[in-house]
Every structure is written in C-alpha cells, then in structure tokens.
Amino acid sequence: MRKGDETRARILQVAEAAVLAKGFGATSIEELITETGITKSGFFYHFHDKNELARALLERYLENDNRIYDEIFGRARELADDPLQAFLLGLKLLSEQLADLPNGHPGCLVAVMCVHERAFDRGIQEINRQAALAWRSRFRAMFAEIMEVYEPREPLDPDRLADMVSTVLEGGIVMSKALREPSSLPDQLLVLRSFVRMLFRGGIERRAAAAS
Amino acid sequence: MRKGDETRARILQVAEAAVLAKGFGATSIEELITETGITKSGFFYHFHDKNELARALLERYLENDNRIYDEIFGRARELADDPLQAFLLGLKLLSEQLADLPNGHPGCLVAVMCVHERAFDRGIQEINRQAALAWRSRFRAMFAEIMEVYEPREPLDPDRLADMVSTVLEGGIVMSKALREPSSLPDQLLVLRSFVRMLFRGGIERRAAAAS
DNA sequence: GCGAAAACTGTACCGGCGGTGCAGGAGGCT
DNA sequence: AGCCTCCTGCACCGCCGGTACAGTTTTCGC
Known part of the structure; x- marks a missing residue:
C-alpha cells in the first residue's frame, strides 16, 4: 500500500x-x-494508460501549485494589514521566488494540456478549466477585498482583473521560454504589480484630492 | 515549380x-x-522530416502574424495623430478582431514550440527566440514614441512594457483555452489597454496639475 | 509467523507511426 | 527528344503505446 x-x-x-x-x-x-x-x-x-498518467500528473501539479500560492499570499497577508499592500507584497514575493529558480520556471502543465487539447479526454480538459476558475476566484477575492478599501482609478471587472494575474503568469512562462530569458517571467510580474498599484493608489489619491 | x-x-x-x-x-x-x-x-x-515541417510551419505562421500586426497597428497609426491614441486604438482593433473569431484564437505556434521545447532542434528554438525579440522591438518602438510625448506615471522599462503585450497575448491564448472562454483573450487585451492608458494619461494629468 | 493482498516482473505480441530507400511515371519546359 | 520537377507505389525498419497473462516478491494485518 x-x-x-x-x-x-x-x-x-x-x-x-x-x-x-x-x-x-x-x-x-x-x-x-x-x-x-x-x-x-x-x-x-x-x-x-497515458491519459491516466496525464490526469494524475495534472492533479499533482495543481495541488502543489495551490499550496505555493497559499503560502506566498498567506505570508504576505500576515505581513501587511492593508489588502492592497498584501497583494503587492505577494506579487513581489512570487516574483522573487521565480527569479531564484536557476533555470527559470520549469513550465505549467495547464498550458501543456491546453496546447495538446484534443489529444486528451474531456475529463482532463475539465480539470484544466476548474483550475483556471480556481485561480480566478482566488485572485478575485483579493481584488474584492482591495476594492472595499480603494476605489480603482478605472472601473475594471474583478474577474477580468483576477484573470490578468493568471494571464501574465502563463504568458510570462511562454515568453521566458521563447526568449530564453528566465528573468522575463518575474519581470513581467513586477510590471503587473506596477499596474495594480497604479490602478488603486491612483484611486485613493483622487479621493484625497476631491476631499480637499 | x-x-x-x-x-x-x-x-x-x-x-x-x-x-x-x-x-x-x-x-x-x-x-x-x-x-x-x-x-x-x-x-x-x-x-x-517532421522537424523540417515544424520549421516551415513556424516560418509561415510568423510571416502571417507579422502581417496582421502591421495591418492593425498601421491602420491605427493612420487614424490617430497621437502615438498613445494610435497604440490604444491598435489594441482595441486587435481585441475586436480576436473577439470576432467564432471559435476563439486557434493558438500560437510559438507557444506550441515552447511547450515542446527539447523535441526540436536548436534552429527552431532560435526562430522562436527571434520572433519574440521581433515582437519586443515592434512594441518597444511604439512605447518609445509614446514616451516622447507622455511621461509615464511610473518609470517602466520600455522593453518590459513591450514584452507585456506579447505576454498578455500568449497568456490570454492559454487562459482562453483553459477556461474554454474565447472572450477571455480579447478581454485581457482590453485590461492591458486600460493599464497602458492609466500609465500615460496619469502622467500627463500630473504635468497639467503641476503647471496649474 | 502466516496468509492474503498488493506490488510488482517477464515475456510475447500487436498495430500505428516516423522514417528510409528506391524504382518508376506523368507532365511541362527547352 | 530529353530533362527536371513532382509526385506514386512498395517494401521495409525500429520505436512506442498498449494488451494479456502467468508468475514472483514484498508488505501488512492479524
């Protein structure tokens, strides 16, 4: 056993x-x-068969993936009182952790399964979809918390904003591999961090300006 | 012949x-x-052999890819005097064109080759890298032009900013496939558009505020 | 320590696929 | 007529995913 x-x-x-x-x-x-x-x-x-291997591989990968996000953003949440600061710190920690990998991010199995798409059965496609939806709700929760405190400079749908995090991660992995520059992925995360900071810190500045 | x-x-x-x-x-x-x-x-x-097929496939794909970007951002440049407006319009046009595809973006061959990485020879990896660098210089040129007119709200490296466009495109394709939502890719492009607008229009507002 | 179940090994075989080699033929250009 | 490009047909190879199944060792509960 x-x-x-x-x-x-x-x-x-x-x-x-x-x-x-x-x-x-x-x-x-x-x-x-x-x-x-x-x-x-x-x-x-x-x-x-190989399909069952793929399923087990994907499930294992996603468990680990979720554990890492829980750790990083959990730690960030403990260190910062403010939800925006916590999120920005989380992105920074994630970026640093990815920058420390000597050969860059090894790759994302979700992306692999997406690219192979029809080579696998519907079950795997569904796991993939659920994983993407889980990422969405994870980050949406963070943005929702931020939006309770900060008014965004522009009204952006929290779901789209949440998807942006996954999008930059997945795209950053692909671009890092294409460019053969491991630093690209962590750099892109920092660009996203700047964007998010701008989106919400711009908002609070506007409110301060309106109050004066 | x-x-x-x-x-x-x-x-x-x-x-x-x-x-x-x-x-x-x-x-x-x-x-x-x-x-x-x-x-x-x-x-x-x-x-x-199959490797030669892959190379021909990739070259053909990249030619077409470049042609599309030339068309879209060329048209946008003609319609708008301002480089920022031109870029924002280009992103909008691109988003709309992608939203019109009934089954979503069919996928990016660069991403496919990245995922299969070591299954191909160095020649293909090099084509891939050159393609990514070409994207970078294409969008960097646009951001450089914008930065001559607008001061960014935060100092961001034009290369990183340029890579962000490719990152969102590649990531958006992956996420669209994972989510099985063809609309995700065009939506993410619009989020990026908002970010870029915020980055530069925030800058000009600050200068206007400083002048008053 | 024993018996049963779990965790394998060994062997033989199948069909699909990537790839090779080569002979030959159809059709157009000169 | 002769040559070159563009194919067809055929025979063959080795690797790989997968099946089938009988036999063996290891582990664990009792």
Missing part, C-alpha cells in the same frame, strides 16, 4: 520533469520506466 | 490547423497526407 504510493509518486516526479521539458507526446513511457527503475508492466499496474 | 509550392502550401495549411488543435506530437504525418490527398512519399519529397 504505502510502497505503491511511493513508486507512483516517483513515476509522477520523473514524468513531470520530462513532460515540462519536452511535451507530453515526446515523453515516452519506456523512458520513464528506465529512469524510475521499474518495468513496463509495473508502470501499467499504476496507470492503465 | 508552381505546382510544388501549391501542394506544399496545402500541406502546411492542413498541418497548422491540426498542430494548433492537438499539438505537434499528436499530429501524425499519415493523417496529414490523407487529408491533403497526397502520398507518404509525396510528403517526404517536400519535407525531409
């Missing part, structure tokens, strides 16, 4: 690195089993 | 749709030849 989970986890670990490095199609099962020191039969004992 | 080019173009057209729909690995050569009504030998007469 426990042994099986450990092997399964080892396969997933090796598979994730390989898939993020060269895509799902280019990652062969034979390669995974030689690297984990298991036999082909052993592999198919754990995952009855 | 002309006949060959036509067949080649037909293969590329079919291949692009297939690759964007389900990824490169999941697109089989056999499938391409049945759809174009050519034989396997005929295919390998035009492309000596």
Whole structure:
C-alpha cells in the first residue's frame, strides 16, 4: 500500500520533469520506466494508460501549485494589514521566488494540456478549466477585498482583473521560454504589480484630492 | 515549380490547423497526407522530416502574424495623430478582431514550440527566440514614441512594457483555452489597454496639475 | 509467523507511426 | 527528344503505446 504510493509518486516526479521539458507526446513511457527503475508492466499496474498518467500528473501539479500560492499570499497577508499592500507584497514575493529558480520556471502543465487539447479526454480538459476558475476566484477575492478599501482609478471587472494575474503568469512562462530569458517571467510580474498599484493608489489619491 | 509550392502550401495549411488543435506530437504525418490527398512519399519529397515541417510551419505562421500586426497597428497609426491614441486604438482593433473569431484564437505556434521545447532542434528554438525579440522591438518602438510625448506615471522599462503585450497575448491564448472562454483573450487585451492608458494619461494629468 | 493482498516482473505480441530507400511515371519546359 | 520537377507505389525498419497473462516478491494485518 504505502510502497505503491511511493513508486507512483516517483513515476509522477520523473514524468513531470520530462513532460515540462519536452511535451507530453515526446515523453515516452519506456523512458520513464528506465529512469524510475521499474518495468513496463509495473508502470501499467499504476496507470492503465497515458491519459491516466496525464490526469494524475495534472492533479499533482495543481495541488502543489495551490499550496505555493497559499503560502506566498498567506505570508504576505500576515505581513501587511492593508489588502492592497498584501497583494503587492505577494506579487513581489512570487516574483522573487521565480527569479531564484536557476533555470527559470520549469513550465505549467495547464498550458501543456491546453496546447495538446484534443489529444486528451474531456475529463482532463475539465480539470484544466476548474483550475483556471480556481485561480480566478482566488485572485478575485483579493481584488474584492482591495476594492472595499480603494476605489480603482478605472472601473475594471474583478474577474477580468483576477484573470490578468493568471494571464501574465502563463504568458510570462511562454515568453521566458521563447526568449530564453528566465528573468522575463518575474519581470513581467513586477510590471503587473506596477499596474495594480497604479490602478488603486491612483484611486485613493483622487479621493484625497476631491476631499480637499 | 508552381505546382510544388501549391501542394506544399496545402500541406502546411492542413498541418497548422491540426498542430494548433492537438499539438505537434499528436499530429501524425499519415493523417496529414490523407487529408491533403497526397502520398507518404509525396510528403517526404517536400519535407525531409517532421522537424523540417515544424520549421516551415513556424516560418509561415510568423510571416502571417507579422502581417496582421502591421495591418492593425498601421491602420491605427493612420487614424490617430497621437502615438498613445494610435497604440490604444491598435489594441482595441486587435481585441475586436480576436473577439470576432467564432471559435476563439486557434493558438500560437510559438507557444506550441515552447511547450515542446527539447523535441526540436536548436534552429527552431532560435526562430522562436527571434520572433519574440521581433515582437519586443515592434512594441518597444511604439512605447518609445509614446514616451516622447507622455511621461509615464511610473518609470517602466520600455522593453518590459513591450514584452507585456506579447505576454498578455500568449497568456490570454492559454487562459482562453483553459477556461474554454474565447472572450477571455480579447478581454485581457482590453485590461492591458486600460493599464497602458492609466500609465500615460496619469502622467500627463500630473504635468497639467503641476503647471496649474 | 502466516496468509492474503498488493506490488510488482517477464515475456510475447500487436498495430500505428516516423522514417528510409528506391524504382518508376506523368507532365511541362527547352 | 530529353530533362527536371513532382509526385506514386512498395517494401521495409525500429520505436512506442498498449494488451494479456502467468508468475514472483514484498508488505501488512492479524
């Protein structure tokens, strides 16, 4: 029981690195089993086909992904009283953490599954969709809290604003890889941070100006 | 000579749709030849392997991509005297054009190649990098022109700002696919538009306020 | 320590796919 | 007529995903 989970986890670990490095199609099962020191039969004992591997991979990735966001923005929320300051600090911490990765962000499995789209079943597409919606509600909650305190300079839909965070993350990963500049992703996050600061600090300045 | 080019173009057209729909690995050569009504030998007469197909596909895609940006931002530049207004109009036109696509943006081949990364040779990675750099210099030129007229509310590196446009485009494509909401990409472009307007119109307002 | 279940191994096989090699043919240009 | 471009047809290779299934070791609860 426990042994099986450990092997399964080892396969997933090796598979994730390989898939993020060269895509799902280019990652062969034979390669995974030689690297984990298991036999082909052993592999198919754990995952009855490649699609199931993809699902497990994605679920594992998303759990970890959510854990990281919880940690970073949770820490930021503890350090700052103000919701805007907390969010800006969170973006900064995230940017720094990504900048510390020596080879840059390894890649996002959600993006991989999007690109391979129709190669997978509807179940995986649905997990992907739910993940994107979860990101949306996570960041929307933060923006909603900010908007209770700060009036935005321009009225922007909180959902669209929340999606902007995911958009910059996903786009930053792609652009970092295309440019071969690991620093691009953290830099783009800081640009987004400036935009958000401008959006809300502009608002409070306007209110101060109107009051005077 | 002309006949060959036509067949080649037909293969590329079919291949692009297939690759964007389900990824490169999941697109089989056999499938391409049945759809174009050519034989396997005929295919390998035009492309000596799959890697060469990828290169041709990418080059064709980038030519078309550049043509579209030239058109849209060229038109915008003609319609507006002010460089900021021209850029904002260009983003709006681009957003509208993307919103008009019934099934959303079909996908970006640069992102596909990034995701498959090590499955291709260095030549393709280099084309990808040059494409990203070309986007950067295209939009940097626009921001440079804007900055001659408007002072940004915050000092932001024109390169980073330029990359933000590509980042939002690439990220928006991924998020649109993940969410299964074709409207997400054009919406995100409009959010970026708001950010850019805020960045520069905030600047001019400050100068006007300082003068009064 | 024992028995059952879980976690594998080994082997043999299948079909699809990327890719090679080569011979030959149709059609147009000179 | 002869050559070149553009293909077709065919035979073949090796890798890979996947199946089937019998047998073996490891682990864990009792």
